[in-house]
Amino acid sequence: MTDTIDTGARRSIRRAIPRLGLRRGQGAGEGLLLALPMWLVFALFFLLPLAVTLVVSFWEFTQYSIEPAFILRNYADLFDGCIDGLPYLCTTLKTYLSTLKFCFLVWAVTLVIGFSVAYFLAFHVRSLPMQVTCFLICTIPFWTSIVIRMIAWIPLLGRNGLVNQALMGMGVTDQPLEWLLYSDFSVILALVHLYTLFMVVPIFNSMMRIDPALIEAARDSGASGRQTLTNVVIPLARPGILIGSIFVVTIVMGDFLTIGIMGGQQIASVGKTIQTEIQYLQFPLAAANAVLLLIAVMLAISALLRMVDIRKEL
Amino acid sequence: MGDARSETAILRHPVSWAAGGRLFPRHPRRSVRWSGGNRELDRANRGIMAKENDVELVSVSKLYGTTRAVDSIDLRIRGGQYCCLLGPSGCGKSSTLRMIAGHEAVSDGDILIAHRRVNDDPPARRGTAMMFQSYALFPHLDTLDNVAFSLKMQGVPKAERRRRAMEMLDLVSMADYAARVPAQLSGGQQQRVALARALMTRPSVLLLDEPLSALDPFLRGRMRAELRRIQRELGIVFIHVTHSQEEAMALADLAVVMKDGRIVQAGPPREIFNRPATAFVAQFMGGHNVMTQGGRTVTLRSDAIRLSRGDADAHRRATVRDVEYQGPQVHVALATETGEDMAAILPERTYFADPFAPGDAVALHWAPEDLHHVAAEV
Numbered sequence: 160m161t162d163t164i165d166t167g168a169r170r171s172i173r174r175a176i177p178r179l180g181l182r183r184g185q186g187a188g189e190g191l192l193l194a195l196p197m198w199l200v201f202a203l204f205f206l207l208p209l210a211v212t213l214v215v216s217f218w219e220f221t222q223y224s225i226e227p228a229f230i231l232r233n234y235a236d237l238f239d240g241c242i243d244g245l246p247y248l249c250t251t252l253k254t255y256l257s258t259l260k261f262c263f264l265v266w267a268v269t270l271v272i273g274f275s276v277a278y279f280l281a282f283h284v285r286s287l288p289m290q291v292t293c294f295l296i297c298t299i300p301f302w303t304s305i306v307i308r309m310i311a312w313i314p315l316l317g318r319n320g321l322v323n324q325a326l327m328g329m330g331v332t333d334q335p336l337e338w339l340l341y342s343d344f345s346v347i348l349a350l351v352h353l354y355t356l357f358m359v360v361p362i363f364n365s366m367m368r369i370d371p372a373l374i375e376a377a378r379d380s381g382a383s384g385r386q387t388l389t390n391v392v393i394p395l396a397r398p399g400i401l402i403g404s405i406f407v408v409t410i411v412m413g414d415f416l417t418i419g420i421m422g423g424q425q426i427a428s429v430g431k432t433i434q435t436e437i438q439y440l441q442f443p444l445a446a447a448n449a450v451l452l453l454i455a456v457m458l459a460i461s462a463l464l465r466m467v468d469i470r471k472e473l
Numbered sequence: 474m475g476d477a478r479s480e481t482a483i484l485r486h487p488v489s490w491a492a493g494g495r496l497f498p499r500h501p502r503r504s505v506r507w508s509g510g511n512r513e514l515d516r517a518n519r520g521i522m523a524k525e526n527d528v529e530l531v532s533v534s535k536l537y538g539t540t541r542a543v544d545s546i547d548l549r550i551r552g553g554q555y556c557c558l559l560g561p562s563g564c565g566k567s568s569t570l571r572m573i574a575g576h577e578a579v580s581d582g583d584i585l586i587a588h589r590r591v592n593d594d595p596p597a598r599r600g601t602a603m604m605f606q607s608y609a610l611f612p613h614l615d616t617l618d619n620v621a622f623s624l625k626m627q628g629v630p631k632a633e634r635r636r637r638a639m640e641m642l643d644l645v646s647m648a649d650y651a652a653r654v655p656a657q658l659s660g661g662q663q664q665r666v667a668l669a670r671a672l673m674t675r676p677s678v679l680l681l682d683e684p685l686s687a688l689d690p691f692l693r694g695r696m697r698a699e700l701r702r703i704q705r706e707l708g709i710v711f712i713h714v715t716h717s718q719e720e721a722m723a724l725a726d727l728a729v730v731m732k733d734g735r736i737v738q739a740g741p742p743r744e745i746f747n748r749p750a751t752a753f754v755a756q757f758m759g760g761h762n763v764m765t766q767g768g769r770t771v772t773l774r775s776d777a778i779r780l781s782r783g784d785a786d787a788h789r790r791a792t793v794r795d796v797e798y799q800g801p802q803v804h805v806a807l808a809t810e811t812g813e814d815m816a817a818i819l820p821e822r823t824y825f826a827d828p829f830a831p832g833d834a835v836a837l838h839w840a841p842e843d844l845h846h847v848a849a850e851v
Contacts, residue, residue: 372609375576380623380674381597390625394613 216446225442233447246380254427259426261418262411262459265350270400270409275357277399278392278413280359281366282374294363297356309349309420316340316348335463341423349421350411355411358403365399366392404463412456429455503705526552526587526600526677526710528573533582535568535734542568544583545736550712550727552677555704557721557742558714560731561757567682569715569731574603574680586678597623602676608667610655616666617642617651624676631809641669661692668703679704681713685720686821697723702755718758722746730754747774762815763847770847775842780805780835782827787836791815793829805829807837 183227219228241249250258276297284290299379300308315321323335338344369406377387415430429452436445528550535543543565550556555643558566571577575585575596591599610619617638618625622636623794642648645665645766655663664684680801684700685693701724704711711750714719721728729739734833738750746758755761755772762773781787797805803824807815817837 370607370609372605372607373611375603375672376605376609376611377622377626378576378599379573379574379603380595380626380670381595382622382626386626390622391611 175233185190191240212446212449216450218443218446220441220443223472225440226363233443233450236444237447237451239240250427251451254432256427257426258412258430259455259459261346261350262408264347265411266407268347268351269355269358270404272355273362273403274396274400276355276359277362277366277396280363282371286336296358300352301356305353305416306420309417310352312345312349312421313340316345318407341425343422343426345421346418346426349417350414353417354407354410357406361402362396362399365396369395405460407465408459409456410420412459413452439471475506495507504538507784509585509737526680527585528556528712529583529585529588530569530573531583531585533569533572533584534580535572535577536567536580541734543572546731546736548729548736548739549779550710552710553708554726555701555711556727556729557711557719557756558726558729559584559714559718564731566714566729566731568734570680570682571837572714573599573678573712574601575599576603576614597603597626597674600677601680602671603665603680603682604664604671604684606686607662608687610657610663610666610670612655615652615654616647616658619655619666620673622670627815638669638673641668641673645669660689661685661696664688672707676709678710678712683714683716685717695841716845722758730757732757749847750843755847760818764813764815766844770843772815772847773839773844775804775816775818776802777839778815779838780817780819780829781838783834783836784849786838788839789837790817791835791837793833793835795831796829807835809837 164406205275216230216233217231219226219230219232229422237251239249241252280290280293284293313320317336318337319341320339323332326332327335355434359459373391373395374387377391382390413430415428418426418428419434429448433445433448433452436442436448484840486669523640528548530546530548532547533543534541534781541708546565546569558569560566572579573586575591575594579592584592586599586601596603611622612717613803617635620641621629621638624637629637639648639651642651645668647662647669650658650666655659655666658666664687666725681700682805685696688696697720713720725742726746727739728739728742730745732753738745738754745754746760749755749758749761749772751780752763752770752772756765760775762775762778764771764773789809789811791809793805794808795806797806798801798821803815803819803821805819805824807817809815814839
């Protein structure tokens with residue numbers, strides 16, 4: 160089936176080439192030429208900075224200078240005391256662990272909320288205009304800047320904020336809750352608020368491709384609602400879940416702004432460490448940290464891919 | 474349900490399902506028979522099935538907002554009958570089928586299967602199974618898991634459900650394709666898998682939503698014969714929605730012609746074709762002329778008309794508009810003096826003994842008893 164489509168497509172492309180004035184034999188060259196703009200953008204804004212970061216991570220630095228060199232001291236500094244100090248965790252490991260914790264919690268919460276919202280939009284909102292309307296409502300948080308969205312939480316969650324006053328007014332607590340703001344809770348809340356849409360969009364997109372007859376076929380075969388969900392909807396929404404997860408994991412792993420503001424600058428994260436190092440002009444150290452973060456993110460994503468793959472095998 | 478043996482006996486799969494040279498040819502690996510070869514049991518089951526599985530609709534309506542898609546229809550399909558719901562698009566036939574299937578709520582009235590009211594039952598508890606127009610195979614599952622799906626939902630262990638699904642695939646001679654996913658199958662193969670999946674739940678009523686419309690004409694003809702044979706051999710009720718009168722005439726024990734959410738006529742295809750209740754039925758079934766004679770609407774089968782050149786005692790005089798060669802017969806389009814459009818169908822040999830050309834003046838003759846009075850409603 161795919162073979163025939165492929166050969167068919169190739170044939171039609173071959174037929175189209177003379178029409179475009181391209182001669183046979185030039186095909187490969189022309190193809191590269193057409194891909195060139197994308198390649199330039201990709202090279203200039205992704206490969207080059209990445210290479211520079213990698214190179215700089217091996218440079219030498221003192222308090223007043225940065226020298227090109229090839230030393231491993233930056234990496235050694237990162238892991239200073241990490242092996243000897245066990246079972247006590249060194250700063251780097253602690254920071255990564257804390258970042259991973261946020262990453263996992265935010266991923267789990269955005270997945271549940273994002274999946275539910277996408278499910279509602281795709282299967283319970285029947286008409287297209289209504290779906291578009293609901294979708295636009297979901298994007299409302301993106302109409303303002305990220306900083307304003309975070310700061311807006313403060314009057315709500317602060318010591319004398321709306322939530323605390325309401326709780327005390329109702330007599331639920333007699334003193335304000337401290338953990339509402341500048342805590343793990345507020346960081347996770349803000350991150351979820353900011354990034355759930357990145358989960359909703361791809362999942363909604365894959366759900367819209369599910370033929371409603373499949374849901375009926377499942378029901379016809381005696382599947383309960385839950386069985387339909389686990390046996391039909393989730394497997395078919397898998398690509399969307401995967402893409403959304405990659406978005407959320409990569410964003411949260413590198414986040415320093417949200418964790419900084421909502422954590423009251425008291426909570427460590429890898430992004431924040433790198434930011435601090437850059438502030439002190441310790442570029443090589445920051446670069447080494449960035450490379451490490453890149454590796455960690457890639458590991459997290461590959462772990463995620465494997466996790467979702469295992470589902471398919473069940 | 475009981476033990477595996479009596480369960481399989483309910484579906485009672487006969488040997489001829491897999492007869493050679495058919496769409497489902499005999500498969501060398503196939504060794505199972507549904508009743509384990511117990512003909513006594515087969516016959517007993519057939520009797521029970523036929524009596525117990527009547528499908529009855531009692532003034533069933535379906536409203537979408539204020540639109541009446543189905544308008545209080547009454548219908549009784551006896552156990553073991555092949556029923557075709559027939560009509561133009563938007564006549565309510567699909568809504569009716571979906572209400573019987575349980576995929577659409579009944580707005581008013583009752584649906585009874587085997588004398589039990591099933592209005593509020595989910596599809597699986599009605600004993601119905603549906604074959605969808607698009608086949609609705611699960612794209613992420615291979616053929617075997619598609620067929621085994623209902624067993625998985627029942628919690629049948631993996632080895633057991635795979636074995637039983639394999640038997641079913643064997644019966645539709647799709648066992649060689651067990652590991653393929655639907656995207657790798659042709660339309661006809663997908664349909665066989667969809668049929669196997671629907672039969673896996675051992676339904677007493679199989680609902681088919683335009684099952685042949687996606688196939689090419691050649692495959693459609695073969696599949697039609699196959700469906701009819703399977704139905705006869707399983708002895709269960711098939712309810713088949715179609716817009717093709719040809720399909721309905723070929724398949725149905727009971728053809729139900731619908732229009733605007735109502736049943737216009739229900740009966741054996743031959744009765745409907747020969748004694749259409751209304752002008753609409755006559756026109757929809759085709760092969761009829763609808764005329765007014767003496768202030769009444771009458772129908773006349775096109776093949777009951779005889780053509781001659783300029784006889785005095787003609788019933789009508791007309792000009793030949795067009796001649797279409799159709800193989801065994803020739804279709805002659807006519808324009809009468811009074812401005813009516815009519816058509817005559819002549820056997821090929823009769824026609825070519827004295828052929829006409831467009832523009833020829835002809836006289837139309839028929840036997841008075843061939844005129845059939847219908848209700849005035851169009």
